[in-house]
Each structure stands twice: as structure tokens, then as C-alpha cells.
Amino acid sequence: MADSPTRALRRSTLPLPLLNRGKVREMYEVSPDLLLMVASDRVSAFDVVMAEPVPRKGEVLTLITAWWLKRLEGAGVAHHAVSADPDEILRYAPRLAEDVDPAGWARRALLVRRTTPLPVECVVRGYLAGSAWKEYRESGTLAGEPLPGGLEESQQLPAPLFSPATKAVEGHDENITFHQVVRAVGADRAEALRRLSLDIYAVGAATAGERGLILADTKFEFGIDGGGRLLLIDEVLTPDSSRYWPQEGHRVGSAPPSLDKQPVRDFLASVEGWDRQPPPPPLPEAVVKATTERYLDIFRRLTGTDLDDFTPPSFSSEPGEVA
Ligand SMILES: Nc1ncnc2c1ncn2[C@@H]1O[C@H](COP(=O)(O)OP(=O)(O)OP(=O)(O)O)[C@@H](O)[C@H]1O
Ligand SMILES: [Mg+2]
Incomplete structure (x- = not known):
């Protein structure tokens, strides 16, 4: 085949x-x-x-x-x-x-x-990074809710937080409050999204932890299928939708390197005069190669299998009922 x-x-x-x-x-x-x-x-x-x-x-x-x-x-x-x-x-x-x-x-x-996707990016954050760190530094809040004072960049939050965002058709997603999720999908569904997102994050973080990885944050999407069931959709816990950090490189007070795209980011940062608008500078072959290696490494680290030895799975025919 x-x-x-x-x-x-x-x-x-x-x-x-x-x-x-x-x-x-x-x-x-x-x-x-x-x-x-x-x-x-x-x-x-x-x-x-x-x-x-x-x-x-x-x-x-x-x-x-x-x-x-x-x-x-x-x-x-x-x-x-x-x-x-x-x-x-x-x-x-x-x-x-x-x-x-x-x-x-x-x-x-x-x-x-x-499915019909729900119009909410269900972000869960276990650590203070990226746009969450930016919001906290500026206003002491996350998704509009106050957080304890004195937290530092990359610090673990007291408990994982559901931090939803809009699905922007263009540009950056915008953080929204839980109340805005309630308005968008209704109270019961909003509560189901929060509970499911936190539950799935907990499984993801525990599994990653066994492999020496911190799951700093991740984004889920959910949709409703023809039978009215709420399903987890889209990509799930990938390096593109999540921030994974090697436990050994984690330091509170600084941003750890990206496990996957760091060679690309380092190269782009070294190019003078690029304004972060298209067209991007061409990537040298060595940068592309190093990035492939990183993706293969993260696959191996997470699954315990080489990509070439992995057999793509099939799934059970009927999804279980949720919510
Ligand atoms: N099972 C599904 N049923 C319906 N739509 C789905 C399903 N799984 C994923 N999707 C949708 O498919 C789309 C996948 O698009 P994709 O993430 O590649 O690009 P995008 O969201 O348009 O842009 P970006 O590249 O910025 O993420 C998303 O809008 C997602 O909501
Ligand atoms: Mg998308």
C-alpha cells in the first residue's frame, strides 16, 4: 500500500x-x-x-x-x-x-x-507564557480575571486555567472572558467546554510529564455532530497547538526555547530588517533540516516510537456520549 x-x-x-x-x-x-x-x-x-x-x-x-x-x-x-x-x-x-x-x-x-465547530478556542494554561504572560504583566489578570500578584514568566499557575479565545478569521485570536463564552454558546455548553478542556489538559499534562515534558498550555476546539454530540475536533495536543517545554530547560523568569520551531525563530531573529510581514526571508537548508529533526525528536519523545515505526491507528466506530 x-x-x-x-x-x-x-x-x-x-x-x-x-x-x-x-x-x-x-x-x-x-x-x-x-x-x-x-x-x-x-x-x-x-x-x-x-x-x-x-x-x-x-x-x-x-x-x-x-x-x-x-x-x-x-x-x-x-x-x-x-x-x-x-x-x-x-x-x-x-x-x-x-x-x-x-x-x-x-x-x-x-x-x-x-461537525459544526463551536466559535471558541478552548485554551488551557498551566503556566504563564506567551499572550497570558503579556496580559498578566500589563494588568495582573488572565482572560480578565485577577491572578495572584508576584508571578513570574513561565511560572506554574496555582491551578490550570481555562482561558478561552475567539476564533479570529484573520490576525490574532483574542482572549475573552468565560462570560463571553456563555453568551456565545449558552451556560450549559460553556460549562461543558470548560470541564472537558481542563480534564483533557490534565491527561495531557500528566502524560507529557511522564516523558519529561511540561505541557505549558494548549488549545482545543469542539464541535457538534449530526447527532447533537459534543466532540473534540481539530488537531489535538500537537506542538503547533500547544507549548511543550523540556522539564530540564524550565526556568522561572525566562521564556524556554520552543521544542519545534526554535531554529526558524532564531534564524528569523538574526535577519536584520525583516518586519515580520510577508514575504518572509528564505530559510537556509540547515535551518529546515534542524527543524525536521526537532519534529522527529518531539514525536519520539512523546510517543516513545520512531515516526517510521508508527502505525497510523483507526478509531472506535461510535463516539461516546458527552454532555
Ligand atoms: N471535525 C470537524 N468538523 C468541522 N470542522 C472541523 C473539524 N475539525 C476541525 N475543523 C475546522 O477546520 C478548520 C481547520 O482549519 P485550520 O486550523 O487548518 O486553519 P484555520 O483555523 O482556518 O487557520 P489557522 O491556520 O490560523 O489555524 C478549523 O476552522 C477547525 O475548526
Ligand atoms: Mg486553526
Whole structure:
């Protein structure tokens, strides 16, 4: 069957209706109930997509999502995944067999149940980093709620916090209060989103901890399927949607290096005069190579398996009831 893709893929062009092209992924329609989520090898830094793809990155992102969903399924979390197994995906989407290079989709595609996504980015933060650190430094709050005084950058919060954001169509997501989530989706659903997000974060943080990694923060999305069920959707606990830090590099008072994109960020920071607007400077080959290595490392570190030895899983046919 489909060989493992090794060629870098900047954008997929599959013979299925294209529903959305994001910064990194393409979403295709397979049937009224099923979608194919395909991760390319595009890499973004400072919200700008680089011209050069990073080989293996899409495969790493998709299979990390699949690996986590399999574990979360065991913990009773209802999610959208149907299969990451190329043979099974072909059975649902036989058009992929026609004239299509498997490198364009196999192992980087996840077949999922179609849902209506809820308009909330469900961020959970266990540590003070990124925009949360910025807000806290400026106003002593997180998502508008006061935090204890005297916390430092990268410090662990007294307890993990649900810190929702809007889904911005363009530009940066904006932090919103829990009250705004209630207004957007209703009180019961807002409470379900908060509880599920915190529960999933707890599983993620504990699992990462066993592997020497801190899950500083992460972002989940949820959707409602045709049967009215609330499902975990989108990518899950990937390095693109989460901040992982090696435990050994964690120091309160400074920002740890990014496990995955640091070579790209370091290079961009060394380029004089780039205003962080497109077009980005071209990435040297050594930077691309170092970034691929980082993605392969994080896959190995998290799953305990080399990417080439990992078998893409299939999922149970019926998601469990939640909320
Ligand atoms: N099971 C699903 N059903 C319906 N929509 C889904 C499902 N899983 C993910 N999505 C949606 O698919 C889209 C994936 O898009 P993607 O994240 O690649 O790009 P984007 O969100 O448009 O932009 P960005 O690159 O900034 O994230 C998201 O809007 C997400 O809500
Ligand atoms: Mg997105």
C-alpha cells in the first residue's frame, strides 16, 4: 500500500472538494458526514508562513494528533477521528486512489466526522507564557480575571486555567472572558467546554510529564455532530497547538526555547530588517533540516516510537456520549 511520504509537501491538491486552506492544513469534504484533514509541511513563525516546507512536519502533526486521540479515547473522551490508517481512508475516499501520489495524503491525513465547530478556542494554561504572560504583566489578570500578584514568566499557575479565545478569521485570536463564552454558546455548553478542556489538559499534562515534558498550555476546539454530540475536533495536543517545554530547560523568569520551531525563530531573529510581514526571508537548508529533526525528536519523545515505526491507528466506530 501507500509508501511512507518522505517528499516535502507545501500544499496538498487532492481530488476532493476543498473546504478550507489554513496556514498549515487543508480540509476536504469526503461525504456529507466525513472530512479529510490534511497537514502540509508548511511552517509558520510569528504568524507568517515560510516559503520552504519542513519535511515530515505534516506527518508528525497528524500522527501526534492520532496518538493522543487514541489515548484520550481510552480515557472516555468523545472525538472526531475515524481513521488515520491510509488503507481505511482509501475505503471511504476511493477517489484518492486515482492518479494521486500517496505522499500527498497518506500518514498526513486524518479522516474525521464532520461537525459544526463551536466559535471558541478552548485554551488551557498551566503556566504563564506567551499572550497570558503579556496580559498578566500589563494588568495582573488572565482572560480578565485577577491572578495572584508576584508571578513570574513561565511560572506554574496555582491551578490550570481555562482561558478561552475567539476564533479570529484573520490576525490574532483574542482572549475573552468565560462570560463571553456563555453568551456565545449558552451556560450549559460553556460549562461543558470548560470541564472537558481542563480534564483533557490534565491527561495531557500528566502524560507529557511522564516523558519529561511540561505541557505549558494548549488549545482545543469542539464541535457538534449530526447527532447533537459534543466532540473534540481539530488537531489535538500537537506542538503547533500547544507549548511543550523540556522539564530540564524550565526556568522561572525566562521564556524556554520552543521544542519545534526554535531554529526558524532564531534564524528569523538574526535577519536584520525583516518586519515580520510577508514575504518572509528564505530559510537556509540547515535551518529546515534542524527543524525536521526537532519534529522527529518531539514525536519520539512523546510517543516513545520512531515516526517510521508508527502505525497510523483507526478509531472506535461510535463516539461516546458527552454532555
Ligand atoms: N471535525 C470537524 N468538523 C468541522 N470542522 C472541523 C473539524 N475539525 C476541525 N475543523 C475546522 O477546520 C478548520 C481547520 O482549519 P485550520 O486550523 O487548518 O486553519 P484555520 O483555523 O482556518 O487557520 P489557522 O491556520 O490560523 O489555524 C478549523 O476552522 C477547525 O475548526
Ligand atoms: Mg486553526
